[in-house]
Amino acid sequence: MQVFILATVFFFFFPAHAAAQQPLTQKNLPAMAEPAKNQASASSSPKASASSQGPASGTIKKAAQDELIEFTTDDEWSIKARYYPPTKSTWTIVMIHAQKKNSNEWSLWFPYLREAGIGYLALDLRGHGRSITDPLGSEKKWKRFAISGANNEYNQMVRDVEAAIAWLGTKGISENSIVLAGSILGANLAIKTAAIHPDIAMAIAISPALNANDVLTVNPLRMAYGKRPLLLIGGTDRERQYKELILLNDLARTACGIGNVTIMLEYSGLGQEIITKYNIKKILAWLDNPKLPPVTLLEGEEGELNAEIITED
Numbered sequence: 001m002q003v004f005i006l007a008t009v010f011f012f013f014f015p016a017h018a019a020a021q022q023p024l025t026q027k028n029l030p031a032m033a034e035p036a037k038n039q040a041s042a043s044s045s046p047k048a049s050a051s052s053q054g055p056a057s058g059t060i061k062k063a064a065q066d067e068l069i070e071f072t073t074d075d076e077w078s079i080k081a082r083y084y085p086p087t088k089s090t091w092t093i094v095m096i097h098a099q100k101k102n103s104n105e106w107s108l109w110f111p112y113l114r115e116a117g118i119g120y121l122a123l124d125l126r127g128h129g130r131s132i133t134d135p136l137g138s139e140k141k142w143k144r145f146a147i148s149g150a151n152n153e154y155n156q157m158v159r160d161v162e163a164a165i166a167w168l169g170t171k172g173i174s175e176n177s178i179v180l181a182g183s184i185l186g187a188n189l190a191i192k193t194a195a196i197h198p199d200i201a202m203a204i205a206i207s208p209a210l211n212a213n214d215v216l217t218v219n220p221l222r223m224a225y226g227k228r229p230l231l232l233i234g235g236t237d238r239e240r241q242y243k244e245l246i247l248l249n250d251l252a253r254t255a256c257g258i259g260n261v262t263i264m265l266e267y268s269g270l271g272q273e274i275i276t277k278y279n280i281k282k283i284l285a286w287l288d289n290p291k292l293p294p295v296t297l298l299e300g301e302e303g304e305l306n307a308e309i310i311t312e313d
Contacts (some may be wrong), residue, residue: 020272066110066120073126075156076135081123081164084110085171088117091201091287095122096145098187098271099154100142102129105183107280109117118287119173123164125157125186129134140296147213154185154213161193165200175199179287183207183271188215194228195220202229202290204283207271210244217248222255229260229290231283236266259292 008092034098052075066084073079082103086092093113103122113120124131127142134140145153165178180189181204187205192215194203204227208217221230236247245263252261264282 009064010100013280047176052307064114066122067113069121069167071163071167072150073159073161077126077160078131078133079120079123079163080130081167082110083121084119086119086173086177088176088258089119091176091179091289092119092121092168092173093181093204094168094190095120096161096180096182096189097122097125097128098184100128101272103182104129105117108272108275108277109280112277116284118284121164121168123160125189126153131160143202144149145213149214152214154215155313157185157189157215158193162197163191165193165197165272176201181205181206184209185212185215185274188212188217191217191225192220195224195226198226200228202231203240204231204233205248206233207241208232208248209241210243210247218251221248221252225252225256227257227260229262230256231264231286231290232263232275233264233266233279233283235266235269235274238270241270260290262286262290262292 037238063085066082069081069083071079080103095103095106095109102124106122110120110122125142126132126134127140127145129174132139132141142153147154149155161180165175168178169175175197176199178200180190180194180200182188182204183206186209187208190203191205191208194200205217209220210216232245232249232252234241236242249261249263250274264279264286266279268274
């Protein structure tokens with residue numbers, strides 16, 4: 001049974017990308033991959049495109065809707081969010097959108113999460129969506145934020161995520177049942193916040209970058225994220241983003257442990273463009289089994305390496 005599970009995980013998340021399994025240098029960065037186009041791509045058929053609006057009628061039972069909430073950060077920003085409590089699952093996902101977007105970026109996910117009984121809190125980061133009231137009570141939007149500096153407003157958005165975690169705590173939801181999920185800038189914020197909060201269960205990073213408006217990922221992964229599950233998701237059609245994703249994958253496998261890191265590659269897309277109802281289901285399956293079975297490498301008689309699955313009773 002253990003071997004079957006391992007094979008399933010690799011089938012879903014490691015399709016013909018052996019280059020991602022080897023340490024990378026500037027000289028041996030992999031060429032752009034050419035996997036078969038995902039049939040679930042929004043451009044592949046009118047039927048798939050229609051799926052971006054959510055589940056087809058009758059495929060998911062009507063569930064209770066989320067509620068609009070508000071909380072305050074420790075530096076006095078008023079943050080608005082959408083919240084749905086967990087009903088059948090251990091997990092609650094804090095959903096962190098990309099720059100210039102808002103919590104509606106995650107709309108495709110919501111009905112699937114509710115059907116699975118997974119809780120979620122999708123926030124509007126400071127300066128985005130409905131979260132535009134600054135500590136002085138004035139309206140302030142992201143266009144006025146500096147894009148450089150270790151203490152710029154984009155790095156301060158970690159406080160928004162921390163305030164969301166604290167608010168969930170008032171609902172009896174502990175950090176070890178929280179998953180941080182982010183898209184592009186949000187992916188970097190998810191990794192950075194998880195590195196600061198070691199009790200957070202795991203993170204999902206969609207199109208993370210080495211640097212997003214000076215929100216960095218290398219040191220948080222290398223020095224503080226630790227031995228926790230991490231799911232990296234990206235497209236292969238943008239050369240720079242793809243190479244950075246592969247570099248982060250290699251770094252994470254070294255720092256976090258091979259069995260803790262899963263990479264999911266799609267043919268094309270950036271951020272939420274990648275997400276379809278098909279790979280949402282794969283992501284939810286990953287939440288149930290985020291770690292690969294432990295593997296010990298044994299040297300064979302002729303010097304070859306054989307893998308032995310270690311099962312736990």
